[in-house]
Amino acid sequence: MRITVLSGGVGGARFVSGVREWARRDAAAQSLAEDAAHDIRVVVNTGDDWWLAGLRIAPDHDSLLYSLSGQNDTERGWGRREETERVAAELQAWGVTPSWFTLGDLDLGVHIARTAWLRAGVPLSEVYRRLGERWPLGATLIPATEDEVDTHVHTTDGQRMHFQEWWTRHRAGIPAVRFENAGIETAQPSPEALEAIADADVVLIAPSNPVVSIGPILGIPGLRDAVRATSAPVVGVAPVIGGRVVRGMADACLTAIGVETDAAAIARHYAARGADGVLDGWLLAEEDAASVDGLTQDGILTRAVPLWMRDADTSAALAGNAIALARDVR
Template identity: 60%
Template sequence: MQTAPRIVVLAGGVGGSKFVLGVREALRRRGVSDTADALTVVVNTGDDLWLSGVRLQPDVDSITYALAGVNDAERGWGRAGDSERVNRELQDWGTGWPWFTLGDLDLGTHLARTGWLREGLTPTGVIERMSRRWPLGARLLPMTDAEVDTVVVLEDDSRLHFQEWWTRHRAALAPRRFENPGVEAAQPAPGVAEGITSADVVLIAPSNPVVSIGPILAVAGIRDAVTAAAAPVVGVSPIIGGAVVRGMADVCLTAIGVETSAAAVAAHYCARADGGVLDAWLLAEEDSGLAADVGSRGIRPVVAPLWMTDVAASAAIAETALAAAEV
């Protein structure tokens, strides 16, 4: 039995959920019986919001549900087999967003979270309590206990919450920039910086670089911890063959002046030797021609299959990432 490496993953969204499942499976294949001691996931909370009086944490819930095996894998969000009776009632009352569906089981999560927050628990405490319900096989931590929701500033200087821009408008409104009000003063949630400092490897999931990983690294203490970590930092490209795998990350990248390519995203993260966060970068086989470009930027390229078609494929990607870190 191999000694379990201490792994920290920065993640958010559907790509993050699939990748974290793969890391947990890779640990299990190595014979690690208690993967929760080996795997810490720092989750994006930049797309959190208040709606109908309850606190939603979409990325936290997506990763929690995926690890618990209760997620709706087809939609990519929410609970499997959920109903929408309460959501229809809320709409009849004229509250909430008619284009933002909340399932009944999902609402149960939001109500429980909101109650605990009202009682004085921090988001870290809430996630710890949520994790007692299911054997997740990982320790989930929010990036911060502060509220730093993502705001999209459009070309006409109007402002929308990220969820309205993403879900209602499907990113069709041209963004000028993305902001996380309050992030400059935010501190890493308890255990986040310490976990990165003591890790054997830090992995950056193939999540949206701008609105999933971006807010995590915008918390200064987290970026500082990653930059200074003794452990190698390995990222996985969310771009395959010059296209996003899911969602509208290409629109987000364009807004910040980054080309939709695996090499450009690697350059966006930048090599740690140059003040960035990457030591190695996994590129898809379709992007093998970009390996030299990545390497020229001081980042070690690793070419591998990157389609996360199932847990086995995700585990193979995770194992490649761990091998790139030599753990």
């Protein structure tokens, strides 16, 4: 089965890890080699990327890379395990990087390699491939676009700042008026992303931030159309449970675009394919089961399932529920 996931950072990485675990278990149950049974491709948000100290930083890609490779720091929930920060301290002492954004030494190695390749003219998709070769990931990471579409936040006090400053430094504490992906109007989807969506047997939208993770992917001209045109069923997973975000500050982003922090409201924000949207199916939490019938009547086949991804078993179970719903849609 060809499975394509649209994903952002930490929450998306956890979900993709669950998809991979489900694929492994399903292949074992069929006595098949894992790579022969399932092909997992992940279209990654690049809207969080930015330039810092002359280096191209890619938080969502790196969250996926570290999580799938087992290099992630599970205690902090981000970055590399067994990390040190000697270089970061020097950079901050020289005033090259801000104190509110720390780059670990191992993490810097990835950023330097990425930047060196980009400066040499290597396409971003090839950079992803090279970075992914170091460890067995069990999935192929694909940039949504080769173009830079960094996210900027316009706030109520008249500021315009990069998303990373708003998110990391201010913890989304300054209310946002709108989000801008600079240059997205002329950006093009990467050919690999279009192929992954067109050739998929199922397309899954991870429980990532709908505004700043999935939004920039679907906002790239032609990519939303590709999702709408694919013959594969498209199933999304809610990033909120009982009106509360699972992780991060997605509620601040949703409020800025006038969407309630509610699983049903987010599904209607994505909208059914029959209503010029992208969804065929939607998984929400058991706590939100009261919304199942209404969404199904809106043309989005919806099921209430356990959404908490606490470990490999619960993450694989969620992925399995998404695949099962996709099969029912088909």
